[in-house]
Amino acid sequence: MTVTEAPAASGTTDVVLDAAGLTKHFRVRRRVSELVARRHRHVHAVDDVDLELCRGRVTAMVGESGSGKSTVARLLAQLQHSTSGVIRLHGRPVSVRGGRRFRAYCRKVQLVFQDPFSSLNPAHTVGYHLIRALRIHRSAATPGDLLTQVQLTPPERYLDKFPHELSGGQRQRVAIARALAARPEVLLADEPVSMLDVSIRLGVLNLLQDLRNRLNLAILYITHDIASARYFADEMLVMYAGRVVEGGDSETVTQHAAHPYTRLLIDSAPDPDRIAGHTTGPAEEAVGEPPSLIDPPAGCRFHPRCPHVLAICRTDVPPRFDLPDQAGHWAACWLYGEADRS
Amino acid sequence: MALPTADIAAIAPEPPSAVVPPVRRRRLRFIANRKAGIGLVILGCFGLLAAIGPMIAPYDPSARGPDLVAPPSAAHWLGTTHLGQDILSQMLVGARSVLFVGLVAGLVATVLAVVIGVTSGYLPGVAGELLSVLSNVVLVIPVLLLVIMIATIIEDADDLTIALVLGATTWPWSARVLRAQTMSLRRRDFTEAARAVGEPTWRIIGFELLPNLTAVIAARFVDTVIFAVLSEIALAFIGISGVSEWNWGTILFWAQSQQALAQGAWWWFVPAGLAIALLGTGLALLNFGIDEFVNPRLRNVSTGKVGLTPVIPEVKA
Amino acid sequence: MSFVLRRLGFYLFTAWAAITLNFLIPRLMPGDPVQSLISRAQGQLDTDAIQSLYILFGLDKEQSLLEQYTGYWGQLLRGDLGLSFTFFPTPVSEVISDSLPWTLALVGFTTVTAFLLGTGLGVLAGWRRGSWTDALLPVTTFLSSIPYFWLGLIAIALLAGPGGPFPASGGFDPGVIPSWDWAFIGSAVQHTLLPALTILITSMSGWVLSMRNMMITVNAEDYITVAHAKGLPERRVMVGYAARNALLPNVSGFALQLGLIVGGTLLVEIVFSYPGVGYQLFQAVGAKDYPLLQGIFLILTLSVLVANLFADLVYMLLDPRTRREG
Numbered sequence: 002m003t004v005t006e007a008p009a010a011s012g013t014t015d016v017v018l019d020a021a022g023l024t025k026h027f028r029v030r031r032r033v034s035e036l037v038a039r040r041h042r043h044v045h046a047v048d049d050v051d052l053e054l055c056r057g058r059v060t061a062m063v064g065e066s067g068s069g070k071s072t073v074a075r076l077l078a079q080l081q082h083s084t085s086g087v088i089r090l091h092g093r094p095v096s097v098r099g100g101r102r103f104r105a106y107c108r109k110v111q112l113v114f115q116d117p118f119s120s121l122n123p124a125h126t127v128g129y130h131l132i133r134a135l136r137i138h139r140s141a142a143t144p145g146d147l148l149t150q151v152q153l154t155p156p157e158r159y160l161d162k163f164p165h166e167l168s169g170g171q172r173q174r175v176a177i178a179r180a181l182a183a184r185p186e187v188l189l190a191d192e193p194v195s196m197l198d199v200s201i202r203l204g205v206l207n208l209l210q211d212l213r214n215r216l217n218l219a220i221l222y223i224t225h226d227i228a229s230a231r232y233f234a235d236e237m238l239v240m241y242a243g244r245v246v247e248g249g250d251s252e253t254v255t256q257h258a259a260h261p262y263t264r265l266l267i268d269s270a271p272d273p274d275r276i277a278g279h280t281t282g283p284a285e286e287a288v289g290e291p292p293s294l295i296d297p298p299a300g301c302r303f304h305p306r307c308p309h310v311l312a313i314c315r316t317d318v319p320p321r322f323d324l325p326d327q328a329g330h331w332a333a334c335w336l337y338g339e340a341d342r343s
Numbered sequence: 344m345a346l347p348t349a350d351i352a353a354i355a356p357e358p359p360s361a362v363v364p365p366v367r368r369r370r371l372r373f374i375a376n377r378k379a380g381i382g383l384v385i386l387g388c389f390g391l392l393a394a395i396g397p398m399i400a401p402y403d404p405s406a407r408g409p410d411l412v413a414p415p416s417a418a419h420w421l422g423t424t425h426l427g428q429d430i431l432s433q434m435l436v437g438a439r440s441v442l443f444v445g446l447v448a449g450l451v452a453t454v455l456a457v458v459i460g461v462t463s464g465y466l467p468g469v470a471g472e473l474l475s476v477l478s479n480v481v482l483v484i485p486v487l488l489l490v491i492m493i494a495t496i497i498e499d500a501d502d503l504t505i506a507l508v509l510g511a512t513t514w515p516w517s518a519r520v521l522r523a524q525t526m527s528l529r530r531r532d533f534t535e536a537a538r539a540v541g542e543p544t545w546r547i548i549g550f551e552l553l554p555n556l557t558a559v560i561a562a563r564f565v566d567t568v569i570f571a572v573l574s575e576i577a578l579a580f581i582g583i584s585g586v587s588e589w590n591w592g593t594i595l596f597w598a599q600s601q602q603a604l605a606q607g608a609w610w611w612f613v614p615a616g617l618a619i620a621l622l623g624t625g626l627a628l629l630n631f632g633i634d635e636f637v638n639p640r641l642r643n644v645s646t647g648k649v650g651l652t653p654v655i656p657e658v659k660a
Numbered sequence: 661m662s663f664v665l666r667r668l669g670f671y672l673f674t675a676w677a678a679i680t681l682n683f684l685i686p687r688l689m690p691g692d693p694v695q696s697l698i699s700r701a702q703g704q705l706d707t708d709a710i711q712s713l714y715i716l717f718g719l720d721k722e723q724s725l726l727e728q729y730t731g732y733w734g735q736l737l738r739g740d741l742g743l744s745f746t747f748f749p750t751p752v753s754e755v756i757s758d759s760l761p762w763t764l765a766l767v768g769f770t771t772v773t774a775f776l777l778g779t780g781l782g783v784l785a786g787w788r789r790g791s792w793t794d795a796l797l798p799v800t801t802f803l804s805s806i807p808y809f810w811l812g813l814i815a816i817a818l819l820a821g822p823g824g825p826f827p828a829s830g831g832f833d834p835g836v837i838p839s840w841d842w843a844f845i846g847s848a849v850q851h852t853l854l855p856a857l858t859i860l861i862t863s864m865s866g867w868v869l870s871m872r873n874m875m876i877t878v879n880a881e882d883y884i885t886v887a888h889a890k891g892l893p894e895r896r897v898m899v900g901y902a903a904r905n906a907l908l909p910n911v912s913g914f915a916l917q918l919g920l921i922v923g924g925t926l927l928v929e930i931v932f933s934y935p936g937v938g939y940q941l942f943q944a945v946g947a948k949d950y951p952l953l954q955g956i957f958l959i960l961t962l963s964v965l966v967a968n969l970f971a972d973l974v975y976m977l978l979d980p981r982t983r984r985e986g
Contacts, residue, residue: 112536114536123555480673487926495950574923576807582942599930616807620806626805
C-alpha cells in the first residue's frame with residue numbers, strides 16, 4: 002500500500018463530502034436553425050457521478066483531458082451549479098449561490114488550482130493573498146504560520162514577494178497555504194502538480210500527504226497521471242467522457258484493472274519493462290479519440306473504442322457492477338454483468 | 344508498474360526554501376524609461392505654465408495696445424494681434440484653460456469608461472452585451488459634430504461645460520478596450536481562485552481586477568486627454584462662443600478671421616500650433632513609456648502576447 | 661451571413677439613435693432662438709415652411725412629444741430638413757447636396773490614400789526593424805500631434821497665395837463656371853491638392869505607427885519563421901504572410917476612426933474656405949443656423965454609418981474566420 006502511516010488516529014473514516022447523481026450540462030450557443038426549431042444543445046460534461054470524501058483519506062479522480070474531472074471539482078466547490086444531483090456536506094444537502102452561505106461553505110471546502118502561474122494575482126504579494134484569506138475566514142493564524150505549514154521557510158523571505166518572483170513549486174505551495182487559511186476539512190486539488198517540473202512534483206505531493214496526516218484532511222486528487230494517483234491516493238475513481246467507469250482501492254484498480262478504458266490508461270503509461278521486451282501480458286489495443294460531449298454515443302460512451310464491445314453496450318448505459326476480487330472494487334461495464342448476477 | 348512504492352522523498356528531496364535571487368525592485372524604472380521621462384518633462388513644463396501663467400504674463404491678454412499686428416520685439420516677445428493684444432500673454436493664460444479642459448474631460452471619460460467597460464466585461468450574459476452595444480453606438484457617432492451641435496445650442500458654454508460634454512462623448516473607445524481586457528482577465532484562474540477563497544464580488548472587481556488594469560487605464564486616460572485638447576482647440580477655432588476668453592484655439596480663430604496669413608503675421612498662428620503639437624507629443628511619449636513599461640514585465644497579465652488579431656486593435660492615431 | 665445581418669442590425673439601430681438624438685437635442689435648448697428668428701422673418705415664410713420648422717424644432721407646444729416624434733420622422737422621410745436661415749429661403753437639403761460632393765471627394769481621396777500609403781510605409785518600417793526606419797518614430801509622433809488645420813494654415817502661408825504654386829482658397833477659380841469640362845475639373849483638382857496634402861501628412865503618420873507595431877508582433881509568430889524556412893522570397897513573406905495578417909486590426913481600426921477623420925476634414929475645409937460641408941457648418945455655427953446645423957449632423961452621421969458598414973464588409977472579405985463564424 003502506498004501509505005506508510007495509518008490514517009488519522011481517530012480511526013473513523015467519516016464521510017465529509019459526498020455527491021450523488023451529480024450532473025452538469027452546459028448550454029451551447031444556438032445556431033439559427035436551432036433557434037427556429039427550439040432545440041437546445043448541451044455539452045454533457047458530467048453525468049451521474051457519485052463519490053464520497055472521507056477524513057484522512059485521499060481519493061483520486063483519474064481521466065484524460067475533457068473527461069469532466071475539473072468540472073466535478075468546480076461543482077463540489079460550488080463555483081458552478083449542478084444541473085441535477087445532490088451534494089452533501091456532513092450529510093446535509095448544500096446548494097449555495099453566494100454571500101455569507103457561500104463563505105461558510107468554502108470555509109469547509111477549498112479548491113487548489115492547476116496552474117500555479119495564473120492562480121495567484123500577479124499584482125499582489127504573497128502576504129496579501131494570505132492575509133486576505135485569513136481575514137475572510139476570521140482566522141487567528143498569521144501568514145507566517147501558513148507558510149511554515151507548507152514548508153516555505155523562513156516565511157519572512159516570501160511574504161513580500163510577487164508571484165512572478167517565485168518558482169512554480171513555491172507558487173503552488175503558496176496556493177495551498179492560501180487554501181489552508183480557511184482551515185478546511187476538504188481540499189479539492191485540481192491537477193496540482195501537472196504544470197510543475199517533474200522533479201518538483203514529488204515534493205508537492207508529499208506535502209499534501211503530510212497535510213492529510215497532520216490535519217486529517219479529506220483530499221480529492223484530480224489528475225491524468227495514473228501513476229501518481231496510485232502512489233498518492235487511497236481510493237481511485239476513473240472517469241471517461243463525463244462518467245465514472247471504475248472505482249475502488251487504488252492499488253487494486255491499478256494492478257487489476259477491470260474496465261477496458263482503465264486498462265488502456267495503464268498500458269499507455271510508459272513502462273520500461275514493456276519497452277525492454279518483458280511484457281507481462283497482451284497489451285490492450287484501442288484506437289480513436291474521446292467522443293464529442295455534445296452528442297455522446299448512446300449506451301456506454303466507450304463503446305466506439307472498446308475492443309470487447311457487446312451489443313448491449315451500444316444501447317444501454319452500464320450500471321455499477323461489484324467485482325469479486327476486492328470489496329469496494331466496481332466497474333461500470335457490461336462484461337461484468339453476468340459475473341455480478343451469479 | 345515501474346514506480347517503487349517507497350517514499351522517494353528521501354532520495355530526491357526538493358529544497359522548498361531554494362534561494363530565489365533577490366529581485367531589485369526598480370519601481371522608478373518607469374521614470375528611467377527615456378520616452379516616458381521626456382514626456383513627463385514636457386508635461387511638467389506645461390503644467391507649470393498653466394499654474395503660474397496668468398501671474399507671469401506681462402500684459403492682460405485682452406488689453407488693447409498701440410502696436411497693431413506688430414512682429415516679435417522686446418516689448419512683445421510673440422508680437423501682437425490686430426487689436427494690439429500681446430500674444431505671449433494670451434498663450435500663457437490660455438495654457439491653463441487648455442490643460443483644465445483636457446484633464447477634466449480625460450477624467451470624466453476615464454471614470455465613465457472604467458465603470459461601464461469593466462462592468463460590461465465582468466457581468467455575464469445580457470447585461471454585459473447591452474452595455475457593450477451602448478458603447479458601440481456612442482462610438483460610431485462622429486464626436487466632433489455632436490459636440491459642436493451641443494456646444495452651439497447651449498449658449499455661452501464655459502470651460503467646465505465643454506469639458507463635461509467632451510468627457511461624456513469620448514468614453515466609448517476606452518470602454519471597449521477595458522471590456523475586452525476585463526473579459527480576458529475574468530477567465531484567468533486567479534479570479535476564480537478569489538471567488539473560491541470567498542471574496543465578495545465588489546472586492547474582486549476593485550482589488551483583483553482593477554490593479555491589473557491600471558496600465559491600460561493610464562494609457563487610455565492619456566489618449567483621451569490628447570483628444571480632448573485637440574477637440575477643444577478645434578471648437579474654439581470654429582468660434583463656438585463662450586469658450587473661455589483665451590485659449591490657444593481662440594488665438595487661432597482670431598488669426599484666421601483677421602487674415603493673419605494675408606498680412607504675413609506668422610507670429611500670430613505659429614506659436615499656438617507649435618504649443619499644441621508639443622503638448623500632444625509629450626502626452627504621446629508618455630503613452631509609449633507606459634506601453635513599454637507594461638509589456639516586458641507583465642507580459643502574462645494585462646496585454647499578454649498580442650495574438651494574430653488582438654481583441655483591441657492598437658491604433659495609435 | 662449572420663455576421664452581415666448582425667452588423668446591419670447594429671447600424672440600423674445606431675441610425676435610429678442618431679436620428680432620435682437629433683430630435684431631442686433642440687428640445688433641450690434653453691430659450692427659444694428659433695421662435696424669434698421665425699417671427700422676424702414672418703412675412704417671408706409661407707405656412708408650409710413655418711410648419712416644417714415647427715416640426716423640426718418642436719415649437720408647437722400643443723403636441724405631445726410622441727406626436728412630435730412621429731411628425732419628425734414623417735418629415736425626414738419626405739426629405740424635408742427645413743429651411744436654412746443663412747441661405748434663406750433655400751432648403752437645407754439643397755444646401756447640403758450642393759456642398760456634399762466636394763467633401764466626399766476630399767475625404768474619400770485623402771482617407772484612402774493616407775491609409776494605403778501609411779500602411780505601406782508601416783509594413784516597410786515594421787519589417788526592417790532597427791534600421792533607419794526606427795528614427796521615423798519621433799517624427800511621425802510629432803506629426804500626428806499637429807492639428808490638421810494648423811498645418812493647413814502653415815501650408816497656405818508657405819505655398820499658396822500670390823506667387824505660390826497653389827491657390828489659397830476656394831474650390832475652384834472664381835472665373836470658372838462649374839460644369840463637367842476639363843477647365844473646371846482641372847481647376848478643382850488644383851484647389852483640392854493643398855488641403856488634401858495637409859490631411860494626408862497628418863493622418864498618414866497614425867497608420868504608419870499602428871501598422872509598424874502590428875508587423876513587429878506578427879513577425880514574432882511562428883508561421884513567419886516557417887515561411888522563411890520554406891525558402892520563400894522575402895518580399896512574398898512580407899506581403900503575403902505578414903502584411904496580410906497585420907492588416908486586419910488596422911482595417912477595423914480604420915472603420916472606427918471614420919468619425920474622427922470626418923471631424924478633421926471639416927476643420928481643413930474651414931481653413932481653406934473649401935466649399936464643402938465643413939465650411940457650411942462653420943457658417944452655420946457663426947450664424948446660429950440651427951436647421952442647417954441639424955441637417956449636416958444628420959447627413960454626416962448617416963454617411964459615417966454607411967462607410968462603417970462598408971468597412972465591415974471589407975473586413976469580412978479579408979478575414980476568413982469571420983466568414984466561417986457567420
